[in-house]
């Protein structure tokens with residue numbers, strides 16, 4: 001009896017190890033790990049897409065006499081407590097930009113650039129590439145929520161290829177997380193509903209094929 005039991009236990013142990021090793025080697029987390037080439041491509045897409053322009057606050061460089069990106073706050077959006085634009089729109093203006101280039105008065109209200117760093121609570125930490133692509137293709141938060149407000153250029157970003165958008169997302173995810181809770185936009189629910197319906201009609205008219213999943 002003894003040798004048989006030992007043999008069976010040994011086989012069971014070997015099988016267990018084989019399954020664990022197999023799962024580990026073919027695991028989805030491992031297979032999906034972005035390559036450094038993909039991240040580099042994403043960095044280029046982000047540079048050309050000008051994400052930095054609105055999502056990194058600027059501060060005045062006194063020596064240059066120019067507003068320059070605050071690199072310590074790279075891509076972390078409008079900082080909690082930072083100022084709104086000081087003036088409201090006049091005439092047919094479409095936007096007034098606040099002093100850090102992250103707050104915007106638009107005809108619908110005041111909008112703040114989001115935190116694009118991978119912080120789990122205040123940034124994109126909980127997003128995945130599918131949700132990111134859906135957002136850019138539909139103009140709706142995570143593909144189904146409230147409309148993404150101007151001046152966020154989701155339409156032109158959403159025109160990029162799946163591969164470029166996946167690389168862009170991989171690059172954003174590779175950045176250091178910065179905790180910064182961006183305030184919600186000051187826009188009425190009615191205005192959001194109306195804009196959302198207009199976006200849906202726009203996407204249906206101009207690019208009905210692109211709302212499918214990547």
Ligand code: HEC
Nearest residue numbers: 049050051054111112113114141142148149151152153185
């Ligand atoms: C002209 C300014 C501007 C540029 C350029 C810009 N954004 Fe934005 N972005 C915004 C603003 C403002 C918001 C907040 C919109 C809102 O609250 O609905 C935003 C929101 C977002 C969101 C959050 C959307 C959501 O549903 O929560 C993501 C993701 C995003 N931008 C990614 C990018 C990426 C990636 C780039 C570059 C390829 C980029 N943005 C370029 C202004 C900009």
